[in-house]
Amino acid sequence: xxxxxxxxxxxxxxxxxxxxxxxxxxxxxxxxxxxxxxxxxxxxxxxxxxxxxxxxxxxxxxxxxxxxxxxxxxxxxxxxxxxxxxxxxxxxxxxxxxxxxxxxxxxxxxxxxxxxxxxxxxxxxxxxxxxxxxxxxxxxxxxxxxxxxxxxxxxxxxxxxxxxxxxxxxxxxxxxxxxxxxxxxxxxxxxxxxxxxxxxxxxxxxxx
Amino acid sequence: xxxxxxxxxxxxxxxxxxxxxxxxxxxxxxxxxxxxxxxxxxxxxxxxxxxxxxxxxxxxxxxxxxxxxxxxxxxxxxxxxxxxxxxxxxxxxxxxxxxxxxxxxxxxxxxxxxxxxxxxxxxxxxxxxxxxxxxxxxxxxxxxxxxxxxxxxxxxxxxxxxxxxxxxxxxxxxxxxxxxxxxxxxxxxxxxxxxxxxxxxxxxxxxxxxxxxxxxxxxxxxxxxxxxxxxxxxxxxxxxxxxxxxxxxxxxxxxxxxxxxxxxxxxxxxxxxxxxxxxxxxxxxxxxxxxxxxxxxxxxxxxxxxxxxxxxxxxxxxxxxxxxxxxxxxxxxxxxxxxxxxxxxxxxxxxxxxxxxxxxxxxxxxxxxxxxxxxxxxxxxxxxxxxx
Numbered sequence: 001x002x003x004x005x006x007x008x009x010x011x012x013x014x015x016x017x018x019x020x021x022x023x024x025x026x027x028x029x030x031x032x033x034x035x036x037x038x039x040x041x042x043x044x045x046x047x048x049x050x051x052x053x054x055x056x057x058x059x060x061x062x063x064x065x066x067x068x069x070x071x072x073x074x075x076x077x078x079x080x081x082x083x084x085x086x087x088x089x090x091x092x093x094x095x096x097x098x099x100x101x102x103x104x105x106x107x108x109x110x111x112x113x114x115x116x117x118x119x120x121x122x123x124x125x126x127x128x129x130x131x132x133x134x135x136x137x138x139x140x141x142x143x144x145x146x147x148x149x150x151x152x153x154x155x156x157x158x159x160x161x162x163x164x165x166x167x168x169x170x171x172x173x174x175x176x177x178x179x180x181x182x183x184x185x186x187x188x189x190x191x192x193x194x195x196x197x198x199x200x201x202x203x204x205x206x207x208x
Numbered sequence: 209x210x211x212x213x214x215x216x217x218x219x220x221x222x223x224x225x226x227x228x229x230x231x232x233x234x235x236x237x238x239x240x241x242x243x244x245x246x247x248x249x250x251x252x253x254x255x256x257x258x259x260x261x262x263x264x265x266x267x268x269x270x271x272x273x274x275x276x277x278x279x280x281x282x283x284x285x286x287x288x289x290x291x292x293x294x295x296x297x298x299x300x301x302x303x304x305x306x307x308x309x310x311x312x313x314x315x316x317x318x319x320x321x322x323x324x325x326x327x328x329x330x331x332x333x334x335x336x337x338x339x340x341x342x343x344x345x346x347x348x349x350x351x352x353x354x355x356x357x358x359x360x361x362x363x364x365x366x367x368x369x370x371x372x373x374x375x376x377x378x379x380x381x382x383x384x385x386x387x388x389x390x391x392x393x394x395x396x397x398x399x400x401x402x403x404x405x406x407x408x409x410x411x412x413x414x415x416x417x418x419x420x421x422x423x424x425x426x427x428x429x430x431x432x433x434x435x436x437x438x439x440x441x442x443x444x445x446x447x448x449x450x451x452x453x454x455x456x457x458x459x460x461x462x463x464x465x466x467x468x469x470x471x472x473x474x475x476x477x478x479x480x481x482x483x484x485x486x487x488x489x490x491x492x493x494x495x496x497x498x499x500x501x502x503x504x505x506x507x508x509x510x511x512x513x514x515x516x517x518x519x520x521x522x523x524x525x526x527x528x529x530x531x532x533x534x535x536x537x538x539x540x541x542x543x544x545x546x547x548x549x550x551x552x553x554x555x556x557x558x559x560x561x562x563x564x565x566x567x568x569x570x571x572x573x574x575x576x577x578x579x580x581x582x583x584x585x586x587x588x589x590x591x592x593x594x595x596x
Contacts, residue, residue, distance in 0.1 A: 057562075066561050
């Protein structure tokens with residue numbers, strides 16, 4: 001079953017390692033369900049996914065996952081408090097119109113929330129702005145300023161500060177160097193805000 | 209509905225099936241209806257496909273819509289031109305795989321395809337019931353199906369599957385007998401009719417009742433209200449299609465002519481199509497059954513009947529895993545109605561999957577060939593069987 005693990009996107013492999021077996025998991029923007037499928041098979045979680053794309057949502061249901069087609073911002077409003085042990089928002093935060101509202105909603109319905117996002121302060125991005133003067137493009141964020149779905153510019157430092165302000169706390173964090181769909185990558189522990197392409201955080205409410 | 213059923217040329221069919229009849233509520237017994245009236249005896253026509261496994265855990269109940277019947281798939285004889293109404297979905301290796309599951313489908317109470325309804329003989333008078341037949345509800349239909357399953361010795365359903373009015377029965381099953389239903393697949397349906405849906409039904413009923421042959425429902429010895437029923441069917445068909453599907457299928461094309469006839473013959477293809485659907489329908493359907501079934505659909509209100517006005521409260525009783533499916537161009541039961549039931553299920557912590565399938569053929573999409581729908585149902589059923 002370890003082979004399944006390696007088949008997933010690198011950030012999902014690390015996220016999977018944080019999930020306790022048998023827990024209740026909500027995966028937002030679950031795509032075609034790689035992570036949920038892995039967690040169901042290997043960690044016996046009770047998983048639910050939300051995916052806006054009909055094609056991907058249908059693929060998930062076909063492979064036996066419990067998935068709702070819909071918009072994550074709306075769908076998260078319908079769950080009772082603490083309905084999940086983990087709520088996962090992977091590589092989506094940068095596309096959310098109201099991140100603060102969404103994350104506080106996630107902290108309501110989930111005991112713990114896992115967030116991963118592309119780190120905008122990676123040195124390559126910094127260099128691009130510095131030397132070319134244009135809005136940066138990278139393999140993680142390969143769009144022009146006018147057609148990008150990634151409307152939020154987030155850095156690892158930004159997110160740490162955001163968590164503090166939101167009144168919750170970081171349980172675990174890891175910075176990685178990988179490309180958006182790559183299955184391989186490495187963990188960055190030194191100068192992560194400068195060197196990592198992605199940050200992954202496990203957060204919870206302070207009063208928890 | 210069955211106008212979509214076409215002979216399967218790939219030979220992938222369940223083959224010959226047999227219609228059976230189960231009779232219950234015989235004197236001195238009766239079945240108490242939701243209206244308080246006691247009805248009996250009751251015949252329920254049903255068909256089964258596939259093999260019931262040893263622990264009786266592979267049963268799928270399929271519930272049909274307004275004009276469907278117990279003949280869900282296969283043929284009655286070798287010579288039959290038309291298979292059952294869901295031949296594309298039910299069969300070996302299909303979305304509902306008859307190699308794995310034991311499928312039961314029964315004609316609804318109030319129908320006219322073998323189950324007791326207004327065209328049946330009233331034992332009190334020796335003549336057809338007509339309007340003496342009591343008004344039945346979706347709940348009553350489900351109660352009668354439960355009696356059939358009791359008779360067949362089936363205590364647990366792996367799944368209940370159905371679209372439209374069949375979907376209402378699926379929802380009713382999941383709340384009326386929650387401990388019996390492992391999984392429920394309501395397709396293109398609603399928890400309560402909108403004013404729009406009631407309005408179309410009422411126009412259909414008025415068309416029937418305005419036909420002089422209807423004779424207050426007492427027409428079984430004379431000419432039938434075929435014109436009224438045909439018009440009702442035409443209206444129904446408009447609600448099953450969509451703007452897009454009608455534009456593609458007919459546009460403003462003329463039927464077998466190059467110019468207008470300047471009279472009231474069918475000039476446009478869409479007119480000709482609707483007239484054809486109407487006249488075909490009267491050959492196989494009873495006008496009074498149309499009145500009773502549409503009324504049952506209009507009365508259906510899960511919120512009030514099971515939740516004292518609250519949709520969330522209503523689904524508190526449910527235990528099933530749900531797969532809810534809607535279609536983008538369905539304007540009879542639009543997606544927002546499916547989303548509302550999904551919301552209530554989520555608030556109750558139920559295991560629910562939902563997919564809105566892009567389809568431009570309107571409400572009837574669930575009856576048409578659709579690879580996506582078949583694979584959704586197949587994947588979902590395999591999972592619930594594995595987990596049960």
